[in-house]
Amino acid sequence: MSTKSKTRRVKKSRTPASLVWFEIPVDKPERAQKFYGALFGWKIKAFPGMKEYWHIDTGGADASPDGGMLTRKHPSHSITNYILVPSVSKAADRIVKLGGSICMPKTAVPQMGYFVIANDTEGNTFAVWEVNPKAR
Numbered sequence: 351m352s353t354k355s356k357t358r359r360v361k362k363s364r365t366p367a368s369l370v371w372f373e374i375p376v377d378k379p380e381r382a383q384k385f386y387g388a389l390f391g392w393k394i395k396a397f398p399g400m401k402e403y404w405h406i407d408t409g410g411a412d413a414s415p416d417g418g419m420l421t422r423k424h425p426s427h428s429i430t431n432y433i434l435v436p437s438v439s440k441a442a443d444r445i446v447k448l449g450g451s452i453c454m455p456k457t458a459v460p461q462m463g464y465f466v467i468a469n470d471t472e473g474n475t476f477a478v479w480e481v482n483p484k485a486r
Contacts, residue, residue: 370479371432372406372417379404382419394419430467432479438466441478445470458485 376382379402383394386406393407397418406417415432435441438456445468446452453475454467463481470476 367433367435369431370415370434371477372415373430373432374406374417374419375422375427375429376419377422379419379421386419428475430475430477432465432477435478435480438464438478438480441480442466442468445478460486 374382374386383404386392387394391409393409394404395407397403397405402421404419406419408414408416442452442456445466449471451469452466453469454465456464456466458464461483463479463483463485465477465479467475467477
């Protein structure tokens with residue numbers, strides 16, 4: 351039987367997960383701001399209403415994610431990439447089911463959305479992000 355004559359099941363199309371934000375932990379914000387500004391031309395300014403958090407404007411096209419810079423919370427705190435998902439609750443369940451772990455449970459960013467920080471099966475930290483303007 352040829353492959354052309356076989357019945358194929360069509361998989362349900364899923365929107366690809368996209369990198370939408372990143373965070374860089376730093377020990378000395380002024381030093382890091384100078385470094386990344388000189389290296390990439392990024393503009394880094396205090397994030398309104400948040401202490402010890404800065405917005406990184408990458409200056410890229412609309413599809414290029416911006417990011418944040420924050421003071422390092424522990425010695426092994428590494429860069430965290432945020433991946434867009436429809437539901438952080440469902441993503442967190444799937445992360446655990448696939449062998450990952452949750453480091454920080456579902457957390458609201460008021461009027462913006464929710465995030466969960468996780469470790470993959472290799473010990474790498476990443477986050478999932480759900481847009482929700484009703485987040486509280």
